[in-house]
Amino acid sequence: METLRLRPWSDDDLPLLRAANTAEMTAHLNGPESEQQVLDRHRRYLGLDPAEARMFVVLDATSTAVGAIGYWTVSWREEPAFETGWFVVPEAQGRGIASRALALLIDDARAHPAGLRHLVAFPGVENAASNGVCRRAGFELVGSSSGEFRGSELHSHEWALDLHPVRTASA
Numbered sequence: 001m002e003t004l005r006l007r008p009w010s011d012d013d014l015p016l017l018r019a020a021n022t023a024e025m026t027a028h029l030n031g032p033e034s035e036q037q038v039l040d041r042h043r044r045y046l047g048l049d050p051a052e053a054r055m056f057v058v059l060d061a062t063s064t065a066v067g068a069i070g071y072w073t074v075s076w077r078e079e080p081a082f083e084t085g086w087f088v089v090p091e092a093q094g095r096g097i098a099s100r101a102l103a104l105l106i107d108d109a110r111a112h113p114a115g116l117r118h119l120v121a122f123p124g125v126e127n128a129a130s131n132g133v134c135r136r137a138g139f140e141l142v143g144s145s146s147g148e149f150r151g152s153e154l155h156s157h158e159w160a161l162d163l164h165p166v167r168t169a170s171a
């Protein structure tokens with residue numbers, strides 16, 4: 001199985017965001033963003049405070065950028081938690097890359113000094129691939145909700161992973 005690596009977002013990674021901003025790639029995200037929104041997103045990723053949020057490029061065995069994955073702090077069920085999100089470019093999909101990138105991200109979130117208990121994800125209910133990624137990584141489906149996302153309504157599943165189950169059980 002090919003080895004993947006995560007590396008922090010860099011100034012050279014704008015083309016990857018553009019590759020993820022097509023109609024196909026955003027079909028379950030209420031459609032593409034404007035060029036300005038993509039530029040703002042790139043700048044936001046570059047300026048993240050690692051104490052609160054981290055965004056990574058997913059590199060394959062040849063160090064080609066095949067996707068992105070990250071996490072950021074949110075309030076979830078009245079507690080701080082990490083939310084995660086991801087994409088894999090079309091030519092690299094269907095090879096387990098998102099699942100393995102998420103496993104690497106879980107290790108990073110688990111080691112984060114904030115020590116937050118839950119990692120959560122909210123894929124659209126019709127996003128079969130993304131819901132598959134959550135299931136495969138051991139997240140639990142704990143609900144669903146509707147809300148505004150990029151200016152339109154989105155009905156999402158609510159997945160949660162306990163990052164520190166042993167610590168919790170013995171606490």
Ligand SMILES: CC(C)(COP(=O)(O)OP(=O)(O)OC[C@H]1O[C@@H](n2cnc3c(N)ncnc32)[C@H](O)[C@@H]1OP(=O)(O)O)[C@@H](O)C(=O)NCCC(=O)NCCS
Pocket residue numbers: 024025026028029085086087088089092093094095096097098099100122123124127128129130131132133136
């Ligand atoms: C979601 C996405 C990242 C999946 O990437 P990927 O590398 O192809 O996913 P994986 O190969 O790791 O597949 C993970 C699981 O989902 C399943 N899956 C993948 N594509 C699927 C599809 N189209 N329909 C149903 N299940 C699918 C796989 O079978 C696998 O489950 P399994 O291990 O039980 O067989 C990719 O489709 C994508 O970037 N989509 C556009 C952006 C997006 O929607 N991002 C998520 C926003 S929440």
